[in-house]
Amino acid sequence: MDKEENRMDIIVCVKHVPETAEAEITVSPGGKSINTEDLVFDINEWDDYALEEAVLLKEKLGGAVTAITVGPQDADSTLRKCLARGADKAIRLTDKAFEGSDAFATAKILHKAIKDLPFDIILTGTQAGDDGYAQVSVVLAELLGIPHVTMVKKVEPKEGFMRVNRELEGGLQEVLEVKLPALLAVQTGINEPRYVSIMGIRKAREKELKVLGLADLGLKEEEVGGCGSWITVEKMFIPPVEKEAEILTGGLDEVSAKIVEIIKSKGLV
Amino acid sequence: MKEIFVLAEHRRGELRDVTFEMLTKGRELSQKTNMDLTAVLLGYNVKEFAKKLADQTKRVLIVDDARLENFNAEAYQKVLSNLISERKPPLTLIGHTAFGVDLAPSLATELNAPLATDCIDVDFEEEKLVVVRQVYGGKVNVKASLRKSDSYIVTLRPATFEAQQVEPLGGEITEVPSPLKEDIPYKKFIEYFEAPAGEVDITAADILVSVGRGIKEADNMPIVEKLAKALGGVVSCSRPIVDKGWLPSDRQVGTSGKTVKPKLYIAIGISGAFQHVSGMKNSDIIIAINKDPKAPIFRAADYGVVEDLFKVVPTLTDKILEGKA
């Protein structure tokens, strides 16, 4: 393929999220958020695959990848990771006024940052592992006036369009064609995200990481944060227990013996 | 009379379960608020579905158009934004499914109708719409309110509300002319695709030893394979194990994998995200092994062991082999 002609400008939106699968989670005193001091943050699982897909497309067709996030300074580590893994530029959108933004307000912030950038494809994750809205990408596409496909499991670039596989339920997929420019929200497992190399980290240091705020983006305070959101968190709480497993206690031998008993009592061994 | 819309979801000639689950919630809300329950059905040659929906609703609005045969968010959005702008339902319910995730956010943006996604409950509280959602992989619940509006959109988590049988209500079926004039320009459905079936059918197994991300490395997989072998069972898994390529996709349990109902399901190093649990919650006996006592999987399991899997699983395997010897 002719590289110059097919060269792609790719934007990938990423989020810096706490890893919570194995952590102890507590609700903070105000009852509207969780305590994050002891949590480890990293790139959102879905965005990790989006980043890899962006870099794979660039390697195939030529072009440039710009990683964008909305978040506090800590989120720079996620952007640095993107740069080390093959993104060419990074932009962090941050402002005191952005605090409390829901998915809708976040999409508005991204929209202002992206609308004047050149792009053929925007890649995002289908959802974020923390608040799980699965909204930002599709709202962003609508604000930009471009088509979107979510739950993407396979991407094949064609002339002026993309052939994509989209995941449905129960192992079924649908194959679609979507015109470019388009936004593709990827599903986990679409590729194998590469590890960060020492070379990558070194190169990342020379790459540009830009920080933009409310005024730079031409946003008004009431458009973002809590005011510009659809959703207000009233209360966070640990889910009530409707049914709880009977916890088997004792040493390893004892617990194992108990499991064997249960299995035997059901006539399974 | 004001209306609550429930968007019917169907695929390949069948109405999907989530449709009836939403009707349950929609009916409850319509009784409470004195609004009509209206099913909205978009498709092609779907009159049969309309009859089924009419049994459970006050009315069915049907838009019949060849361009709506297979779900296409672009076409659906055009039709729905028209219907919602015209009839102004205070609430539209859509499933939080592959279909709803692709449709609801752009529809809400176009209509400027506040949207809450993946809700496990929804209610009107004094003019405001209030929802309950789960965050952080099901470890925390959030009660949230939506900005005041004449029209809201909510996507409901599948397998959360129970479909109900009701006395047939004989709702009226009204055909609405399709507003689609030309071809859908941006997105084109080509075909469905299903990965070819592998050698092992996990839905046929009596005993499933299911492994999750807690196993950490591909090299650790033999621990669970040995347990499965000792039990005469089959190894299944959660999604990350397939995403990493450690097991083929036909071993995955959950909404995007298989739904299983074995006599025994042992969940090892699986946190219990709802997408996983909805695929295994009807197993006869569920035993979960997880080092995190707060892991949501313990809410689905009958028995739990709060321990390091690398310690319990080999001991358990030995015990079973001893018993057999």
Ligand SMILES: Cc1cc2nc3c(=O)[nH]c(=O)nc-3n(C[C@H](O)[C@H](O)[C@H](O)COP(=O)(O)OP(=O)(O)OC[C@H]3O[C@@H](n4cnc5c(N)ncnc54)[C@H](O)[C@@H]3O)c2cc1C
């Ligand atoms: C549209 C969509 C569809 C999806 N479909 C599916 C699906 O079909 N099936 C599915 O499974 N998921 C599905 N998912 C993903 C799902 O949301 C979860 O991300 C996934 O189920 C998590 O897998 P896990 O429990 O193995 O991993 P994690 O959530 O990371 O949990 C790992 C668990 O292992 C425990 N652990 C770690 N180390 C040890 C140890 N040494 N000893 C004991 N325990 C340990 C941890 O405490 C933790 O609870 C889907 C997601 C989306 C968005």
